[in-house]
Amino acid sequence: MIETVDLLIHARWIVPVEPAGVVLEDHSVAVRGGDIVALLPRARAAATFRADTIVELPEHLLMPGLVNLHVHAAMNLMRGIADDMPLMRWLQEAIWPTEARHVSAAFVRDGTLLAAAEMLRGGITTCNDMYFHPEAAAEAFSTLGMRAVVGVVMLEFPTPFASDADDYLRKGLAARDRWQADPLIDFAIAPHAPYTVSDASFGRALAIADELGLPIHIHVHETKGEIADSLAAHGMRPLSRLARLGLLGENLIGVHAVHLDDSDIELLARHGCSVAHCPTSNMKLASGIAPVTRLLEAGIRVGLGTDGAASNNRLDLLQEMRHAALLAKVASHDATAVPAHTALHMATLGGAQALGLGARIGSIEPGKAADLCAVDLGRLHCRPRFDPVSHLVYVAGREDVSHVWVNGETRVDKGVALLHIRDSELLRLASVWQTKLGN
Numbered sequence: 401m402i403e404t405v406d407l408l409i410h411a412r413w414i415v416p417v418e419p420a421g422v423v424l425e426d427h428s429v430a431v432r433g434g435d436i437v438a439l440l441p442r443a444r445a446a447a448t449f450r451a452d453t454i455v456e457l458p459e460h461l462l463m464p465g466l467v468n469l470h471v472h473a474a475m476n477l478m479r480g481i482a483d484d485m486p487l488m489r490w491l492q493e494a495i496w497p498t499e500a501r502h503v504s505a506a507f508v509r510d511g512t513l514l515a516a517a518e519m520l521r522g523g524i525t526t527c528n529d530m531y532f533h534p535e536a537a538a539e540a541f542s543t544l545g546m547r548a549v550v551g552v553v554m555l556e557f558p559t560p561f562a563s564d565a566d567d568y569l570r571k572g573l574a575a576r577d578r579w580q581a582d583p584l585i586d587f588a589i590a591p592h593a594p595y596t597v598s599d600a601s602f603g604r605a606l607a608i609a610d611e612l613g614l615p616i617h618i619h620v621h622e623t624k625g626e627i628a629d630s631l632a633a634h635g636m637r638p639l640s641r642l643a644r645l646g647l648l649g650e651n652l653i654g655v656h657a658v659h660l661d662d663s664d665i666e667l668l669a670r671h672g673c674s675v676a677h678c679p680t681s682n683m684k685l686a687s688g689i690a691p692v693t694r695l696l697e698a699g700i701r702v703g704l705g706t707d708g709a710a711s712n713n714r715l716d717l718l719q720e721m722r723h724a725a726l727l728a729k730v731a732s733h734d735a736t737a738v739p740a741h742t743a744l745h746m747a748t749l750g751g752a753q754a755l756g757l758g759a760r761i762g763s764i765e766p767g768k769a770a771d772l773c774a775v776d777l778g779r780l781h782c783r784p785r786f787d788p789v790s791h792l793v794y795v796a797g798r799e800d801v802s803h804v805w806v807n808g809e810t811r812v813d814k815g816v817a818l819l820h821i822r823d824s825e826l827l828r829l830a831s832v833w834q835t836k837l838g839n
Contacts (some may be wrong), residue, residue: 407431407808408451410442411462411774413788417749418763421741423789429462431770434808439764459778460802461788463744464763465525465547465771466717467751470617470655470676470705473529473537474503474511476518477833479709487623487685495710499532502837503560508533510829512540517819517826518715520546520811522798523773528653528676528705528755530590530617532561535575538585544819545806547771549755551590551617552576554605556598565601569608576612584807586757588653593619594638595626602645615651615755617676618642621664622656623687639664648673653754655705656681657695658688665691665698674701674754677746679723680714681707689731692724692738703751704743718775718801721747721793740793774803 407430414424416439428445430438438445475495482494508531519527529537530551541548552572554565562568569589576587589609591597597605609616620638621627630638640663642648648671655676657668668675677690695702704720706712721743728738738746752762761771775796776782782791782800804812811818 402450403448405430405432405437405449405451407453407455407770407805408445408449409455409457409462409772409774410445411457411460412777413461414439414764415461415463415744415789415792416764417464417745418765420745429764429770429772431805431808434770436764436766436768436770438766455803457774457803460774460776461792462764462772462774463792464748464761465773465804465806466523466747467703467755467762468519468524468527468706468715468717469653469703469751469754470678470707471515471519471527471529471715472531472708472710473515473527473540474508474531474533475708475710476515476715477507477511477830477837479713481710481837483684483713485685487687488625490685490711498837500559503532505533505536507833508536509540510833512537513544513821514826514830515709515715516541516544516546516548517817517821520544520804520806520819521801521817522716522718523775523801523804524715524717525771525773525804525806525811526752526755526757526761528588528615528617528751530592532559534572534587535578538575538579538582542579542582542585544821545584545809545811547584547761547806549586549588549615549617549757550575550579551588554589554591554601555596556601557596565597565604569604573608586755588615588617588755590617593622593626594641595629599645602642602647606645606647609651615653616647617653617655619656620654621659624659627659637661637664639667643667643671651756653703656687656690658682658690660691660694665694665700668695668700669698674703676705676751676754677702677724678705678707679720679727681711683723683727684713685711689727691731692728693732693734696738696742701750701754702746703754704747716798717747718792718796718798725793740787740789743793744789770805770808772803772805773801776800776802
């Protein structure tokens with residue numbers, strides 16, 4: 401009996417991520433109604449399915465869409481505005497003053513459009529965003545058809561967006577209420593960091609996250625100075641303070657987590673927390689190297705994030721996979737640390753599980769959403785090929801991404817973006833904001 405499907409993808413290699421370490425040759429993925437209905441050998445797929453669209457990927461690796469576990473998408477408009485500075489100077493002298501002058505709903509919408517276009521072109525199908533004006537961010541992600549978890553950011557100090565922590569929370573939850581019917585848009589509670597949020601505000605964030613079943617997305621243990629300041633102000637390390645307040649749990653995503661001692665790692669493991677590892681941003685801001693090998697050995701979920709384009713300066717998760725693997729090796733003096741399959745897991749299923757979306761995305765399995773990415777390994781710089789996953793992590797770049805699907809809908813086709821907005825319009829938006837910020 402021949403079944404009809406919307407899409408049938410035949411690929412030279414398919415890496416489903418789950419089961420771990422598997423590489424399937426000459427297999428196919430069948431998609432119907434935005435979901436994966438089958439993963440099977442090509443010959444059997446051709447005999448089983450009739451498809452409205454057939455895509456041939458003769459020299460390609462097909463994998464789950466990449467999950468960017470930490471980004472400030474709208475900060476694309478500040479790419480390169482303040483480079484070669486340490487974190488606190490970067491924030492206090494450049495980023496926060498620029499945001500105070502320029503951030504608006506239009507700024508966030510336009511910056512997020514640019515970021516989403518960049519991410520989709522690089523195979524990122526889902527991101528975990530943290531910034532102001534979450535409704536404008538959700539609008540931009542929806543316009544380009546990208547899956548996103550939008551943060552309800554919280555700070556104690558006023559900005560043009562909100563006056564205090566309660567105001568941030570109120571406005572962010574109102575945005576969630578307006579977007580909760582969109583199948584691609586989810587929300588998280590996003591208190592910025594322990595040094596910008598009070599105990600009382602953390603209590604409110606925890607209550608809301610528990611009530612609504614939302615992730616908690618927070619920067620933590622990013623610099624040595626953050627640890628010293630916490631010890632001086634609270635008599636304990638930031639993670640110990642969060643534990644005392646009840647925030648540590650399976651829904652907590654700790655971003656950066658660079659400066660961890662044994663007690664910190666034990667807390668993260670005992671409470672089932674996740675870590676968003678941002679290797680390139682950590683290097684560029686000289687924050688340090690996160691102890692990823694020790695985190696993985698402790699059974700802690702680790703995903704990968706780009707951070708914002710103002711501190712990276714690329715939203716490129718293929719680059720993050722390579723940097724994560726190489727930094728783990730040099731930091732541990734162990735060449736076997738974070739092998740290629742582990743790096744890919746971090747960039748896909750690890751991030752999905754951290755967001756509570758592991759049942760929906762992050763691996764190629766029947767019943768999951770067809771969020772998929774194909775990388776062309778047929779080009780000269782990818783020859784010869786002895787191990788396609790090794791080439792994916794250590795050789796290929798985002799320019800090799802040839803096809804991207806989100807929920808079964810094509811977002812990139814043979815390297816051409818199909819994003820419902822012209823590149824000329826995106827370039828115009830970038831030019832307008834460059835003039836405004838430059839003045």
